[in-house]
Amino acid sequence: MKKIGILTSGGDAPGLNAAIRGVVKSAKELHNMETVGFYFGFGGLIDNNYTTISDTSGFLTKGGTMLKTSRIKPFKGENKDEKLRSILHNYRSHDLSALVVIGGNGTQKTAYSLQKELGLNIITLPKTIDNDIAGTDVSFGFSSAVDIATEAIDRIHSTASSHNRVMVVEVMGHKAGWIGLHAGLSSGSDVILIPEIPFSFKRVYECINKRVEQKKDSTIICVAEGAISLDEIELSISELAGKRKFRSIGQRLARKIEKHTPYESRLTVLGYVQRGGSPNAFDRNLATILGANVANLIEAENFGNMVGYIDNKAQAIPLEQVAGFLNVVKKDNPVMEACRSIGISFGD
Ligand code: F6P
Numbered sequence: 001m002k003k004i005g006i007l008t009s010g011g012d013a014p015g016l017n018a019a020i021r022g023v024v025k026s027a028k029e030l031h032n033m034e035t036v037g038f039y040f041g042f043g044g045l046i047d048n049n050y051t052t053i054s055d056t057s058g059f060l061t062k063g064g065t066m067l068k069t070s071r072i073k074p075f076k077g078e079n080k081d082e083k084l085r086s087i088l089h090n091y092r093s094h095d096l097s098a099l100v101v102i103g104g105n106g107t108q109k110t111a112y113s114l115q116k117e118l119g120l121n122i123i124t125l126p127k128t129i130d131n132d133i134a135g136t137d138v139s140f141g142f143s144s145a146v147d148i149a150t151e152a153i154d155r156i157h158s159t160a161s162s163h164n165r166v167m168v169v170e171v172m173g174h175k176a177g178w179i180g181l182h183a184g185l186s187s188g189s190d191v192i193l194i195p196e197i198p199f200s201f202k203r204v205y206e207c208i209n210k211r212v213e214q215k216k217d218s219t220i221i222c223v224a225e226g227a228i229s230l231d232e233i234e235l236s237i238s239e240l241a242g243k244r245k246f247r248s249i250g251q252r253l254a255r256k257i258e259k260h261t262p263y264e265s266r267l268t269v270l271g272y273v274q275r276g277g278s279p280n281a282f283d284r285n286l287a288t289i290l291g292a293n294v295a296n297l298i299e300a301e302n303f304g305n306m307v308g309y310i311d312n313k314a315q316a317i318p319l320e321q322v323a324g325f326l327n328v329v330k331k332d333n334p335v336m337e338a339c340r341s342i343g344i345s346f347g348d
Contacts, residue, residue, distance in 0.1 A: 002033045002097045004298060006053070008065040009041030009072075009103040009110070013129045013141025014279035015287035016065040016102060021056035022291020023100055023125075031299050036094055041103070042110065043072040046083050048090045060284055063277040073106065075113050088118050097121065098298045104128035104139070105326065108306060112323035121303040124319065125290050129275055132176035134325035135317035136308030140287040145172070145274040146182045152270055153187030153222060160218035166208055166257050166265040170250030172274050173224040177329045179274065180224030184344065185335060190219045191345045193249075195226035196329045198233050199347025204253070205261050207345040212263075219263075223250050289314050 006023055008016050020037070027033035037053045038044030044067070051067075059066055074083045091099060098121040101111040108124055115122040126133040129145035149171050160167040169189070173179040177194020184192035191207055193199050208219050227249050232240055247255075250267045257265040279287065290307045293314040297305060305316035329336060340346070 003095055004033050004098050005036050005096045006100040007038040007041055008067045008069045009107040012064050012069050012275055013127045014063055014144035015140035015283035017059040017062045018279055018284045018287035019102055019125050019291040021059050022288040023294045024053050024056050026292040027295040030295050037067045040068045040070040041072050042074045043070045045090055046086045061278050073110055091120055098123055100294055102127050105133055109323040112319040115304050123294050123297050124306040126306060130174045130176050131178035132327050134327045135306055135322040137310050140283045143282040144280045145179055147280050148274050149183035149270055150186045160220060164217045166219045166263050168221045168223055168250050168254045168267045170223050170225055170269045173226055175226045177224045180222055181329055181335055184222035185339050189222035191221040193223040193227040193347050195228055197346045197348050198228050198230050200230050201256055203347045208261050
């Protein structure tokens with residue numbers, strides 16, 4: 001009986017358990033393969049902290065990851081050689097035919113290095129609420145995060161209106177604006193600020209004032225955590241990190257609005273609620289579809305690929321086209337064009 005290893009690494013996202021279940025069930029069903037799960041991402045592979053996964057009943061709908069996760073990076077930090085030796089030893093001692101790595105951008109890079117430098121047989125799956133992985137149209141976790149952010153902003157509307165306030169809602173997304181763009185549109189936000197479009201504070205104040213002139217009682221601003229203002233663009237990465245250490249972009253924006261306009265402003269940081277809880281139907285299915293393609297690739301010894309979702313189909317994408325690349329919102333994105341057409345401001 002062939003044995004495969006699996007782990008989840010990086011920040012968690014809705015759909016991880018559905019993906020594990022898809023891999024485990026199809027591996028058993030199609031090729032009678034056994035699955036060994038390593039806990040806490042690459043940490044479990046280094047420490048040989050593992051379990052044999054035989055039953056995934058009930059996990060389709062569960063948030064988080066049954067295998068736990070961590071941001072441990074075996075190629076970084078102290079004792080690198082020792083960690084890599086342990087990984088190779090554990091991979092061989094379990095007699096694994098392949099290792100399935102589920103994660104975001106950093107994880108894809110590590111997985112690719114494990115294949116190149118240690119010769120492990122790697123297959124990856126794209127997981128992140130940020131949707132910033134290259135080689136796939138969408139990653140699982142993203143759709144659920146957008147749903148959660150949308151529902152939260154829906155609720156902000158009535159309190160914004162009751163108080164005639166400018167409400168700033170900060171969403172996640174790391175260096176990409178996917179959650180901000182999609183949740184901003186679906187929640188009826190008036191301004192959307194994303195990292196891909198540096199914004200001017202002045203333009204945001206103008207937009208607020210214009211809405212008041214139009215007799216609108218409130219303004220909703222959906223700002224991605226990585227959004228950057230034109231005055232910050234000149235800063236180096238370390239200067240920017242210093243500036244953001246104590247005050248996020250949402251905090252700065254809400255304060256500045258109160259200082260430079262006559263209106264009250266409040267900030268809501270949605271934070272980890274966007275990552276927690278049950279995956280929506282789309283993410284359950286996407287994670288299962290991608291996971292269910294893994295065993296066939298392993299059986300065909302078609303290693304070194306991520307199973308991406310392109311043109312509504314699961315497709316094997318070589319890791320060299322994934323690792324180190326970032327999928328960000330492009331200027332001609334149709335969602336962005338629709339936003340502009342209905343008068344949503346990007347602060348530019
Ligand atoms: O990558 C997913 C993500 O949720 C980002 O949107 C966010 O910036 C980051 O992870 C938070 O990471 P951590 O779990 O390390 O606080």
